[in-house]
Amino acid sequence: xxxxxxxxxxxxxxxxxxxxxxxxxxxxxxxxxxxxxxxxxxxxxxxxxxxxxxxxxxxxxxxxxxxxxxxxxxxxxxxxxxxxxxxxxxxxxxxxxxxxxxxxxxxxxxxxxxxxxxxxxxxxxxxxxxxxxxxxxxxxxxxxxxxxxxxxxxxxxxxxxxxxxxxxxxxxxxxxxxxxxxxxxxxx
Amino acid sequence: xxxxxxxxxxxxxxxxxxxxxxxxxxxxxxxxxxxxxxxxxxxxxxxxxxxxxxxxxxxxxxxxxxxxxxxxxxxxxxxxxxxxxxxxxxxxxxxxxxxxxxxxxxxxxxxxxxxxxxxxxxxxxxxxxxxxxxxxxxxxxxxxxxxxxxxxxxxxxxxxxxxxxxxxxxxxxxxxxxxxxxxxxxxx
DNA sequence: TGCGCCATGTAACATGTTACATGATTAT
DNA sequence: ATAATCATGTAACATGTTACATGGCGCA
Numbered sequence: 001x002x003x004x005x006x007x008x009x010x011x012x013x014x015x016x017x018x019x020x021x022x023x024x025x026x027x028x029x030x031x032x033x034x035x036x037x038x039x040x041x042x043x044x045x046x047x048x049x050x051x052x053x054x055x056x057x058x059x060x061x062x063x064x065x066x067x068x069x070x071x072x073x074x075x076x077x078x079x080x081x082x083x084x085x086x087x088x089x090x091x092x093x094x095x096x097x098x099x100x101x102x103x104x105x106x107x108x109x110x111x112x113x114x115x116x117x118x119x120x121x122x123x124x125x126x127x128x129x130x131x132x133x134x135x136x137x138x139x140x141x142x143x144x145x146x147x148x149x150x151x152x153x154x155x156x157x158x159x160x161x162x163x164x165x166x167x168x169x170x171x172x173x174x175x176x177x178x179x180x181x182x183x184x185x186x187x188x
Numbered sequence: 189x190x191x192x193x194x195x196x197x198x199x200x201x202x203x204x205x206x207x208x209x210x211x212x213x214x215x216x217x218x219x220x221x222x223x224x225x226x227x228x229x230x231x232x233x234x235x236x237x238x239x240x241x242x243x244x245x246x247x248x249x250x251x252x253x254x255x256x257x258x259x260x261x262x263x264x265x266x267x268x269x270x271x272x273x274x275x276x277x278x279x280x281x282x283x284x285x286x287x288x289x290x291x292x293x294x295x296x297x298x299x300x301x302x303x304x305x306x307x308x309x310x311x312x313x314x315x316x317x318x319x320x321x322x323x324x325x326x327x328x329x330x331x332x333x334x335x336x337x338x339x340x341x342x343x344x345x346x347x348x349x350x351x352x353x354x355x356x357x358x359x360x361x362x363x364x365x366x367x368x369x370x371x372x373x374x375x376x
Numbered sequence: 377t378g379c380g381c382c383a384t385g386t387a388a389c390a391t392g393t394t395a396c397a398t399g400a401t402t403a404t
Numbered sequence: 405a406t407a408a409t410c411a412t413g414t415a416a417c418a419t420g421t422t423a424c425a426t427g428g429c430g431c432a
Contacts, residue, residue: 001390002283009290019411029289032282039392041413063400064411083294087284087306089313094220095190096275097341101217102197104334106271111337118275125277145366146292149299152362153285156355163351167344174340178333189418207383227420229385250429252383 003043004052006033008079011053011071013142018044018067028132031125031157044069052078100171108180115172122165129158191231192240194221196267199241199259201330206232206255216320219313219345232257240266288359296368303360310353317346 010016010024018041025035035043047053052075058066071079096118103111133154141147198204198212209232210225223231235241240263246254259267284306291299321342329335 002281002286003391005283006286009286012290017411018413029286032280032285032289034279034392036393037412038394038414043391060410063409064398066411079290080293083287083290084298084302085287087287087302087309089306089309090280090282090284091222092220092278092280093190094278095193096278097220097344098190098194098197098217099271099273099275100337101220101341102200102267102271103337104329104331105268110272114272114275118277121275121277141292143292145369148362148366149288149291152359153289156285156352156359159351159355160348163347164344167347171340171344174336178336181333191419205383206385224421225384226386226422231419248382250382252427254383 003033003035003039004047005079005082006035007040007043007047008052008071008075008082011069012076012079015056015068015070017069021069029153031129032153047075051075104181106181108175108178111175112172115168115175119165119168119172122161122168126158126161126165129154129161133158190270191221191223191227192235193267193270194223195228195231195235196240196259196263196270199257200264200267203244203256203258205257209257217341219317220341235263239263292369294369296363296366299363300360303356303363307353307356307360310349310356314346314349314353317342317349321346 006025006029007021010021016024018037021040021044022035022037025033025040044053048055048069051072053069054072056068056070058068060066096114099114100111103114106114133151141150194213194217195209198209204212206225206229209228210223213221213223213228232241236243236257239260241257242260244256244258246256248254284302287302288299291302294302321339329338
């Protein structure tokens with residue numbers, strides 16, 4: 001249960017509406033934790049119920065009203081407690097590797113196509129990380145130290161994506177040098 | 189919806205019971221796709237309903253009866269179709285990186301503790317991959333080509349875990365050379 | 377005597393996705 | 405004109421987790 005904690009982190013940074021939270025998720029930690037708006041609104045309600053946040057309603061003319069969420073003392077305590085938790089390895093759901101695992105049914109050409117497609121997506125993501133690194137996502141870190149931590153986090157994404165890309169390119173080579181299948185189960 | 193397809197891959201390999209499937213998941217692709225037994229039984233029922241699999245009941249004396257699932261023609265078609273799908277990047281839910289993202293609330297010592305803990309888990313996983321590589325997990329690949337593909341898949345895990353470990357060790361160093369926080373929000 | 381393996385399942389809950397629903401303002 | 409932005413929400417569904425439930429066999 002961690003969407004709650006990611007939200008607490010943002011609200012501790014500054015009070016925000018559900019809408020603002022969605023945008024901040026998308027422009028900062030989207031690669032490590034994402035959420036769509038339904039989930040965010042639902043979770044904020046639960047957090048209100050549990051008194052981790054309080055609501056301030058802001059009237060706006062022309063625009064719809066805003067509910068700005070503030071972190072409470074209970075919320076800060078919960079955040080602080082969570083921050084010190086022993087970390088878990090991220091769970092993985094890797095469809096592509098399952099495809100490769102059973103890909104003896106496909107021709108070399110089909111497998112290479114899948115791998116090239118995958119490599120393309122990794123390159124896109126690497127670029128997205130570069131943009132993030134330059135623009136920062138969040139307005140400004142509260143301290144230099146916080147800025148360093150944010151950089152570290154983005155670097156993790158860069159390093160791992162780059163490693164995955166290296167694997168993919170090597171894999172494309174390997175598949176190229178495998179004996180192809182004879183039985184014509186291939187595409188087209 | 190991909191648990192269905194991972195199961196189809198295994199059933200195409202050989203007919204299996206829900207119990208067997210669980211064990212095979214755990215001993216082969218557990219790092220890329222996992223499932224507990226409730227989910228497997230539930231999914232097998234849906235697959236039966238959709239005629240992707242058929243059931244053979246095996247009487248056993250002393251032991252409880254077994255339901256062995258066989259892949260149907262429709263199931264094979266679905267598997268083959270899925271295998272050629274454009275791959276997606278794996279979605280990530282990375283709690284630890286969210287912790288680091290908001291870790292300016294913690295002391296350097298607390299952050300290092302978290303990172304060291306994480307590094308330990310990565311080392312364990314690397315060892316688990318080494319074991320997998322030697323033992324193979326599944327009995328025997330049907331073809332040499334299949335064996336090569338399985339090795340490739342495990343290598344991906346090794347490469348990415350190793351990259352993550354390198355990042356973690358570098359991160360520990362960096363945190364060590366950061367100015368520590370003054371405000372005593374730290375542990376103990 | 378108690379644990380682990382074999383083997384199946386259900387119920388409740390938590391989390392995540394997709395689609396439906398509304399409506400004004402501002403920029404192209 | 406029409407698309408994007410602002411802003412909130414609900415309903416239905418899909419997926420994943422945890423706990424409850426049963427019961428014999430073989431081993432230490």
